Amino acid sequence: MKNRLKVLRAERDWTQAQLASALEVSRQTINAIEKGKFYPSLPLAFKAARLFNLAIEDIFQDEVTEVTMVKS
Amino acid sequence: MKNRLKVLRAERDWTQAQLASALEVSRQTINAIEKGKFYPSLPLAFKAARLFNLAIEDIFQDEVTEVTMVKS
Protein backbone atom coordinates (compact mmCIF):
# COMPACT_ATOMS: atom_id res chain seq x y z
CA MET A 1 0.00 0.00 0.00
CA LYS A 2 1.25 3.39 -0.99
CA ASN A 3 0.05 6.67 0.45
CA ARG A 4 0.55 10.38 0.02
CA LEU A 5 0.58 11.32 3.71
CA LYS A 6 4.18 12.50 3.70
CA VAL A 7 3.57 14.77 0.71
CA LEU A 8 0.29 16.09 2.10
CA ARG A 9 2.09 16.86 5.35
CA ALA A 10 4.94 18.53 3.54
CA GLU A 11 2.54 20.74 1.55
CA ARG A 12 1.18 21.97 4.87
CA ASP A 13 4.47 21.89 6.73
CA TRP A 14 3.10 19.55 9.38
CA THR A 15 5.12 17.12 11.47
CA GLN A 16 4.11 13.50 11.98
CA ALA A 17 3.19 14.45 15.53
CA GLN A 18 0.88 17.24 14.36
CA LEU A 19 -0.85 14.99 11.87
CA ALA A 20 -1.16 12.29 14.54
CA SER A 21 -2.81 14.76 16.88
CA ALA A 22 -5.21 16.03 14.20
CA LEU A 23 -6.23 12.42 13.50
CA GLU A 24 -6.20 11.47 17.17
CA VAL A 25 -3.74 8.62 16.79
CA SER A 26 -0.21 8.18 18.07
CA ARG A 27 2.82 9.55 16.26
CA GLN A 28 4.07 5.99 15.86
CA THR A 29 0.90 5.06 14.02
CA ILE A 30 1.44 7.84 11.47
CA ASN A 31 5.06 6.85 11.10
CA ALA A 32 4.18 3.18 10.60
CA ILE A 33 1.49 3.98 8.03
CA GLU A 34 3.77 6.35 6.13
CA LYS A 35 6.46 3.67 6.10
CA GLY A 36 3.97 1.08 4.87
CA LYS A 37 4.13 -1.13 7.95
CA PHE A 38 0.37 -1.53 7.95
CA TYR A 39 -2.86 -0.19 6.54
CA PRO A 40 -4.82 2.38 8.52
CA SER A 41 -8.25 1.29 9.67
CA LEU A 42 -11.17 2.48 7.54
CA PRO A 43 -12.30 4.99 10.19
CA LEU A 44 -8.82 6.46 10.24
CA ALA A 45 -8.73 6.60 6.44
CA PHE A 46 -12.07 8.46 6.51
CA LYS A 47 -10.74 10.91 9.06
CA ALA A 48 -7.65 11.60 6.95
CA ALA A 49 -9.81 12.05 3.86
CA ARG A 50 -11.94 14.57 5.68
CA LEU A 51 -8.93 16.39 7.11
CA PHE A 52 -7.28 16.76 3.72
CA ASN A 53 -10.54 17.22 1.88
CA LEU A 54 -9.70 14.37 -0.47
CA ALA A 55 -11.13 10.98 -1.37
CA ILE A 56 -9.64 8.02 0.47
CA GLU A 57 -8.32 6.77 -2.88
CA ASP A 58 -6.48 10.05 -3.37
CA ILE A 59 -4.55 9.47 -0.15
CA PHE A 60 -4.17 5.71 0.04
CA GLN A 61 -3.52 3.54 -3.00
CA ASP A 62 -3.98 -0.15 -2.86
CA GLU A 63 -1.54 -2.33 -4.78
CA VAL A 64 -4.04 -4.04 -7.05
CA THR A 65 -5.66 -6.97 -5.30
CA GLU A 66 -7.43 -9.39 -7.62
CA VAL A 67 -11.17 -9.81 -7.34
CA THR A 68 -13.20 -12.34 -9.28
CA MET A 69 -16.87 -13.14 -9.15
CA VAL A 70 -17.96 -16.75 -9.31
CA LYS A 71 -20.81 -17.57 -11.66
CA SER A 72 -24.12 -17.59 -9.80
CA MET B 1 -21.01 3.47 9.77
CA LYS B 2 -23.51 2.87 7.05
CA ASN B 3 -22.92 0.90 3.88
CA ARG B 4 -24.65 -0.06 0.68
CA LEU B 5 -23.51 -3.69 0.53
CA LYS B 6 -26.99 -5.13 0.91
CA VAL B 7 -28.34 -2.99 -1.92
CA LEU B 8 -25.36 -3.66 -4.16
CA ARG B 9 -25.84 -7.36 -3.53
CA ALA B 10 -29.54 -7.15 -4.24
CA GLU B 11 -28.95 -5.34 -7.53
CA ARG B 12 -26.80 -8.29 -8.59
CA ASP B 13 -28.88 -10.93 -6.84
CA TRP B 14 -25.92 -12.14 -4.80
CA THR B 15 -26.09 -13.85 -1.43
CA GLN B 16 -23.88 -12.84 1.50
CA ALA B 17 -21.96 -16.06 0.90
CA GLN B 18 -21.29 -15.20 -2.75
CA LEU B 19 -20.09 -11.71 -1.88
CA ALA B 20 -17.93 -13.15 0.89
CA SER B 21 -16.32 -15.56 -1.53
CA ALA B 22 -15.71 -12.82 -4.13
CA LEU B 23 -14.02 -10.74 -1.43
CA GLU B 24 -12.28 -13.74 0.11
CA VAL B 25 -13.68 -13.23 3.58
CA SER B 26 -16.09 -15.30 5.63
CA ARG B 27 -19.85 -15.02 5.26
CA GLN B 28 -20.01 -13.93 8.89
CA THR B 29 -17.71 -11.03 8.13
CA ILE B 30 -20.04 -9.78 5.40
CA ASN B 31 -23.02 -10.23 7.69
CA ALA B 32 -21.33 -8.36 10.53
CA ILE B 33 -20.30 -5.48 8.27
CA GLU B 34 -23.77 -5.22 6.73
CA LYS B 35 -25.27 -5.17 10.21
CA GLY B 36 -22.81 -2.49 11.31
CA LYS B 37 -21.04 -4.61 13.91
CA PHE B 38 -17.65 -3.35 12.75
CA TYR B 39 -15.88 -1.50 9.97
CA PRO B 40 -14.20 -3.47 7.23
CA SER B 41 -10.43 -3.13 7.06
CA LEU B 42 -9.12 -0.71 4.44
CA PRO B 43 -7.83 -3.56 2.23
CA LEU B 44 -11.28 -5.13 2.30
CA ALA B 45 -12.91 -1.79 1.50
CA PHE B 46 -10.56 -1.43 -1.48
CA LYS B 47 -11.43 -4.90 -2.69
CA ALA B 48 -15.16 -4.17 -2.46
CA ALA B 49 -14.67 -0.89 -4.30
CA ARG B 50 -12.86 -2.69 -7.09
CA LEU B 51 -15.46 -5.45 -7.24
CA PHE B 52 -18.36 -3.04 -7.53
CA ASN B 53 -16.42 -0.54 -9.60
CA LEU B 54 -17.22 2.21 -7.13
CA ALA B 55 -15.29 4.53 -4.84
CA ILE B 56 -14.94 3.39 -1.25
CA GLU B 57 -17.04 6.40 -0.22
CA ASP B 58 -19.84 5.23 -2.51
CA ILE B 59 -20.06 1.94 -0.62
CA PHE B 60 -19.17 2.86 2.95
CA GLN B 61 -20.27 6.08 4.61
CA ASP B 62 -18.71 7.31 7.75
CA GLU B 63 -20.92 8.98 10.33
CA VAL B 64 -19.16 12.31 10.45
CA THR B 65 -16.13 12.16 12.71
CA GLU B 66 -14.81 15.54 13.77
CA VAL B 67 -11.33 16.57 12.73
CA THR B 68 -9.56 19.72 13.80
CA MET B 69 -6.08 20.98 13.04
CA VAL B 70 -4.07 22.60 15.79
CA LYS B 71 -2.32 25.83 14.94
CA SER B 72 1.28 25.17 13.89
Add this chain to the structure above:
DNA sequence: CAATAAAGTCAAATAAACTTTACATTAAAT
Protein backbone atom coordinates in the same frame (compact mmCIF):
# COMPACT_ATOMS: atom_id res chain seq x y z
C1' DC C 1 29.97 21.84 17.35
C1' DA C 2 26.18 21.32 20.59
C1' DA C 3 21.46 21.39 21.33
C1' DT C 4 17.02 20.43 19.94
C1' DA C 5 13.33 18.75 16.99
C1' DA C 6 11.82 15.37 13.92
C1' DA C 7 11.77 10.93 12.30
C1' DG C 8 12.65 5.99 12.77
C1' DT C 9 12.32 1.72 15.43
C1' DC C 10 11.35 -1.97 18.97
C1' DA C 11 8.91 -4.53 22.45
C1' DA C 12 4.95 -5.40 25.16
C1' DA C 13 0.18 -4.62 25.70
C1' DT C 14 -4.63 -3.72 24.13
C1' DA C 15 -8.30 -3.32 20.70
C1' DA C 16 -10.56 -4.30 16.62
C1' DA C 17 -11.14 -7.14 12.46
C1' DC C 18 -11.66 -11.57 10.94
C1' DT C 19 -11.98 -16.93 11.09
C1' DT C 20 -14.04 -21.23 12.31
C1' DT C 21 -17.59 -23.94 14.17
C1' DA C 22 -21.93 -24.32 15.45
C1' DC C 23 -26.59 -23.43 16.02
C1' DA C 24 -31.11 -20.46 15.61
C1' DT C 25 -34.25 -17.78 12.92
C1' DT C 26 -36.42 -16.22 8.66
C1' DA C 27 -38.10 -16.74 3.98
C1' DA C 28 -39.14 -19.35 -0.02
C1' DA C 29 -40.13 -23.15 -1.78
C1' DT C 30 -42.93 -26.19 -3.35
Add this chain to the structure above:
DNA sequence: ATTTAATGTAAAGTTTATTTGACTTTATTG
Protein backbone atom coordinates in the same frame (compact mmCIF):
# COMPACT_ATOMS: atom_id res chain seq x y z
C1' DA D 1 -46.19 -28.42 7.25
C1' DT D 2 -41.67 -29.61 6.19
C1' DT D 3 -37.65 -29.08 3.64
C1' DT D 4 -34.06 -25.98 1.96
C1' DA D 5 -31.47 -21.69 1.34
C1' DA D 6 -30.36 -17.52 3.33
C1' DT D 7 -29.54 -14.82 7.11
C1' DG D 8 -28.50 -13.86 11.98
C1' DT D 9 -25.79 -14.71 16.07
C1' DA D 10 -22.35 -16.33 19.52
C1' DA D 11 -18.01 -18.10 21.52
C1' DA D 12 -13.16 -18.91 21.12
C1' DG D 13 -9.14 -18.17 18.68
C1' DT D 14 -5.88 -15.68 15.27
C1' DT D 15 -4.23 -11.64 13.00
C1' DT D 16 -3.61 -6.86 12.38
C1' DA D 17 -3.99 -2.01 13.92
C1' DT D 18 -2.90 0.93 17.49
C1' DT D 19 -0.90 2.53 22.06
C1' DT D 20 2.67 3.53 25.33
C1' DG D 21 7.28 4.05 26.63
C1' DA D 22 11.78 4.05 25.53
C1' DC D 23 15.57 4.57 22.77
C1' DT D 24 18.41 5.73 18.32
C1' DT D 25 19.28 8.22 14.18
C1' DT D 26 18.79 12.04 11.19
C1' DA D 27 17.87 16.90 10.41
C1' DT D 28 17.90 21.73 11.87
C1' DT D 29 19.49 25.58 13.75
C1' DG D 30 21.58 28.52 17.39
